[in-house]
Amino acid sequence: MSSELVQVKDLNVTFTKKHGFLKHHSDETKAVNNVNLSVKEGETLGIVGESGCGKSTLARTLLTLQKPTSGTVLFKGKDIFQYTHAEKHKFRKDVQMIFQDPFSSLNPRMSVGEIIAAPLKAFGYPKEAIKKNVRTLMDLVGIDPKYANRLPHEFSGGQCQRIGIARAIALKPKLIVCDEPVSALDVSIQAQIINLLKDLQKEFNLTYLFISHDLSVVKNIADRIAVIYLGQVKELASNESFFTHPSHPYTNKLLSVIPIPDPKTAKTRTWTFVKEDQPSLITHSSGCAFYPRCPIAQDYCKTHDPELTQLAEHHDVSCFYPMNQET
Amino acid sequence: MLEVNHLKAYIDSSNGLVKAVDDVSFSIKRGETIGIVGESGSGKSVLAQSLMQLNPSPPVFYPQGEILFEGKDLLKKSTKELCALRGNELAMIFQDPLSSLNPIFKVGRQLIEAIQSHKKIAHKQAEAQALQLLSDVGIHQPQQCMKSYPHELSGGMRQRIVIAMALSGEPKLLIADEPTTALDVTIQAQILGLLKQIQLKYKTAIIIITHDLGIVAKLADRILVMYSGKIVEEGTAEDIFYQTAMPYTWSLLRAIPSLKLTRHDRLMSIPGQPPNLVSPPAGCNFSPRCPFATPQCMDTEPELTTAGDHHKKACLLTAQAFEESKHRFEQKQPEEV
Numbered sequence: 001m002s003s004e005l006v007q008v009k010d011l012n013v014t015f016t017k018k019h020g021f022l023k024h025h026s027d028e029t030k031a032v033n034n035v036n037l038s039v040k041e042g043e044t045l046g047i048v049g050e051s052g053c054g055k056s057t058l059a060r061t062l063l064t065l066q067k068p069t070s071g072t073v074l075f076k077g078k079d080i081f082q083y084t085h086a087e088k089h090k091f092r093k094d095v096q097m098i099f100q101d102p103f104s105s106l107n108p109r110m111s112v113g114e115i116i117a118a119p120l121k122a123f124g125y126p127k128e129a130i131k132k133n134v135r136t137l138m139d140l141v142g143i144d145p146k147y148a149n150r151l152p153h154e155f156s157g158g159q160c161q162r163i164g165i166a167r168a169i170a171l172k173p174k175l176i177v178c179d180e181p182v183s184a185l186d187v188s189i190q191a192q193i194i195n196l197l198k199d200l201q202k203e204f205n206l207t208y209l210f211i212s213h214d215l216s217v218v219k220n221i222a223d224r225i226a227v228i229y230l231g232q233v234k235e236l237a238s239n240e241s242f243f244t245h246p247s248h249p250y251t252n253k254l255l256s257v258i259p260i261p262d263p264k265t266a267k268t269r270t271w272t273f274v275k276e277d278q279p280s281l282i283t284h285s286s287g288c289a290f291y292p293r294c295p296i297a298q299d300y301c302k303t304h305d306p307e308l309t310q311l312a313e314h315h316d317v318s319c320f321y322p323m324n325q326e327t
Numbered sequence: 328m329l330e331v332n333h334l335k336a337y338i339d340s341s342n343g344l345v346k347a348v349d350d351v352s353f354s355i356k357r358g359e360t361i362g363i364v365g366e367s368g369s370g371k372s373v374l375a376q377s378l379m380q381l382n383p384s385p386p387v388f389y390p391q392g393e394i395l396f397e398g399k400d401l402l403k404k405s406t407k408e409l410c411a412l413r414g415n416e417l418a419m420i421f422q423d424p425l426s427s428l429n430p431i432f433k434v435g436r437q438l439i440e441a442i443q444s445h446k447k448i449a450h451k452q453a454e455a456q457a458l459q460l461l462s463d464v465g466i467h468q469p470q471q472c473m474k475s476y477p478h479e480l481s482g483g484m485r486q487r488i489v490i491a492m493a494l495s496g497e498p499k500l501l502i503a504d505e506p507t508t509a510l511d512v513t514i515q516a517q518i519l520g521l522l523k524q525i526q527l528k529y530k531t532a533i534i535i536i537t538h539d540l541g542i543v544a545k546l547a548d549r550i551l552v553m554y555s556g557k558i559v560e561e562g563t564a565e566d567i568f569y570q571t572a573m574p575y576t577w578s579l580l581r582a583i584p585s586l587k588l589t590r591h592d593r594l595m596s597i598p599g600q601p602p603n604l605v606s607p608p609a610g611c612n613f614s615p616r617c618p619f620a621t622p623q624c625m626d627t628e629p630e631l632t633t634a635g636d637h638h639k640k641a642c643l644l645t646a647q648a649f650e651e652s653k654h655r656f657e658q659k660q661p662e663e664v
């Protein structure tokens with residue numbers, strides 16, 4: 001048990017939007033819907049799902065930036081929403097975040113040196129130590145320390161992401177939540193950042209929660225992978241088992257849309273001509289959430305909601321008719 | 328249909344002269360799809376907007392070249408003539424769908440206005456056409472969609488609406504600048520499928536711009552690889568993928584995160600930063616990042632030369648030297664380049 005850094009239990013985050021005349025109607029958005037997950041020390045848990053499925057909301061909740069509607073989040077065995085003042089302070093040091101948009105996550109008026117120094121300053125590091133630390137950190141992420149006085153706009157997207165990473169590791173955190181850290185970057189630069197994150201993980205025994213909508217990116221970094229659909233965990237498996245036996249129909253759909261960088265194979269695949277709009281978190285009936293889009297749905301799924309259950313070792317799925325198990 | 332000859336598009340900026348498009352030539356036929364691929368800052372958007380004559384000028388100017396659309400040079404057309412062409416014969420889809428939609432008007436109004444700007448038809452007819460277009464681009468409830476504001480729709484739906492607007496004039500040439508970069512992979516697949524469907528239906532020529540070669544593997548008949556304002560390789564998708572003729576394309580291909588790799592493999596990246604167009608490196612612009620650069624590359628600029636039937640490359644290495652370099656490189660892997 002001690003190896004579990006984060007435990008998420010029966011977590012729900014519901015947003016209520018009132019509308020209509022005199023606000024009589026209200027829509028409930030279940031951005032996080034009964035999620036149970038754990039993150040072990042030193043591992044990378046990949047979280048995958050389409051836009052709007054609740055990935056960032058989950059991440060924000062783990063960072064205490066979003067209050068859960070119900071359920072608990074334990075960090076090193078303690079509920080993060082019941083922390084004392086001193087514990088909160090420690091938590092802010094132990095848990096850091098890396099964002100999707102490398103530019104807007106850095107203050108445009110601060111030099112990159114100041115940006116990286118900010119968390120150290122906030123935690124009362126002495127001046128000399130800060131200076132030395134900033135230099136080491138810049139070196140670590142591959143930005144020449146002589147550029148410490150430059151402003152963010154003088155750097156490219158990939159370099160800004162490196163600066164964001166330097167800031168995130170400044171306080172030697174235990175956990176870093178990475179919300180789509182490479183989605184806004186060119187493919188050529190994505191690989192640099194992923195390699196950097198892997199190196200730093202090894203060096204500092206970091207734990208990552210790595211959010212992405214791209215399974216090919218997640219495959220390259222995650223030890224375990226959770227697929228989220230409309231706020232629910234649909235499949236949770238070790239990297240190996242996940243890719244050798246993808247079992248949920250939605251996972252298979254996600255795998256089938258990854259562009260194949262090979263004209264011959266790509267041309268044998270049919271085009272996605274489907275007419276489908278984004279699924280909505282609001283209209284939720286009683287059955288399986290994936291029912292409206294599921295290619296193998298049965299009548300039973302319309303009225304029954306599957307639970308996340310173990311299918312094989314290190315492999316849980318939430319579907320009555322899992323696929324690909326004996327391949 | 329469209330022929331670009333020795334086009335240069337330079338930009339006067341506070342940091343100096345930006346050679347965003349530097350002597351680019353290519354052509355596209357009816358019903359054909361061309362993919363233009365390159366890293367951010369390689370000049371793709373400036374090129375795309377040159378074709379539409381949408382670059383603000385100043386600061387952008389065209390010191391050289393011609394853009395022949397059905398035989399006539401767009402660079403010599405008046406603003407009025409260009410306006411008539413844009414939206415009718417030529418249409419463009421931008422990376423960020425929000426920026427091409429007006430946030431304060433409902434989708435229906437914007438679409439109807441777009442249709443009426445091309446054709447003098449009654450509101451009722453335009454409305455019927457708008458509904459048809461929305462259903463063509465795969466929107467389930469066009470009626471309801473017409474009544475929505477852009478911010479009430481998902482990213483994928485917004486991009487479909489932008490595509491619907493671009494199609495409203497039944498263009499002969501559609502230019503899509505990173506149409507899926509802001510979207511996630513499922514929606515990306517739908518949008519690419521949609522572009523293909525449109526092409527089959529209207530025989531539209533499509534130029535699709537992206538930083539990811541994987542995206543155009545299936546869609547493009549021909550691919551132009553751009554680096555530092557120049558075309559560095561040009562060929563069919565098969566040429567580019569299977570007969571890769573120069574190191575930059577080769578590096579881009581290896582950077583695509585592949586499902587074949589496991590998490591224990593190190594991803595291949597291109598070292599350094601995307602090109603700087605104000606003071607490009609001397610010689611071959613790719614030389615500071617090129618794993619196979621020779622001393623000659625630092626001072627001699629390669630020209631675009633033949634590498635096969637309709638296949639061209641800009642690299643000083645001979646085909647044999649390139650093969651040998653790749654071989655040597657693979658021997659000393661797997662450490663990162």
Ligand SMILES: Nc1ncnc2c1ncn2[C@@H]1O[C@H](COP(=O)(O)OP(=O)(O)OP(=O)(O)O)[C@@H](O)[C@H]1O
Nearest residue numbers: 015029031050051052053054055056057058213281
């Ligand atoms: N503060 C809020 N108030 C109301 N609804 C919200 C709020 N924050 C998020 N939501 C809704 O919750 C759902 C999940 O949002 P979230 O940002 O977690 O998605 P995501 O999976 O991170 O998507 P993306 O891939 O686009 O970043 C969405 O429907 C969103 O509109």
Ligand SMILES: Nc1ncnc2c1ncn2[C@@H]1O[C@H](COP(=O)(O)OP(=O)(O)O)[C@@H](O)[C@H]1O
Nearest residue numbers: 338340345347366367368369370371372373604
């Ligand atoms: N209006 C402008 N003023 C100054 N520089 C510009 C302007 N527009 C583009 N550039 C520069 O031109 C180069 C090419 O830009 P762009 O075509 O947008 O690249 P890409 O689309 O390939 O990412 C970049 O260096 C960019 O900074």
Ligand code: SF4
Nearest residue numbers: 288291294301319320
């Ligand atoms: S439970 Fe039924 S509807 Fe849901 S994913 Fe499985 S097969 Fe499809």
Ligand code: SF4
Nearest residue numbers: 611614617624642643
């Ligand atoms: S000319 Fe030289 S530097 Fe340029 S791509 Fe070829 S080998 Fe590399």
Ligand SMILES: [Mg+2]
Nearest residue numbers: 055056057179
């Ligand atoms: Mg998000």
Ligand SMILES: [Mg+2]
Nearest residue numbers: 371372504505
């Ligand atoms: Mg661009």
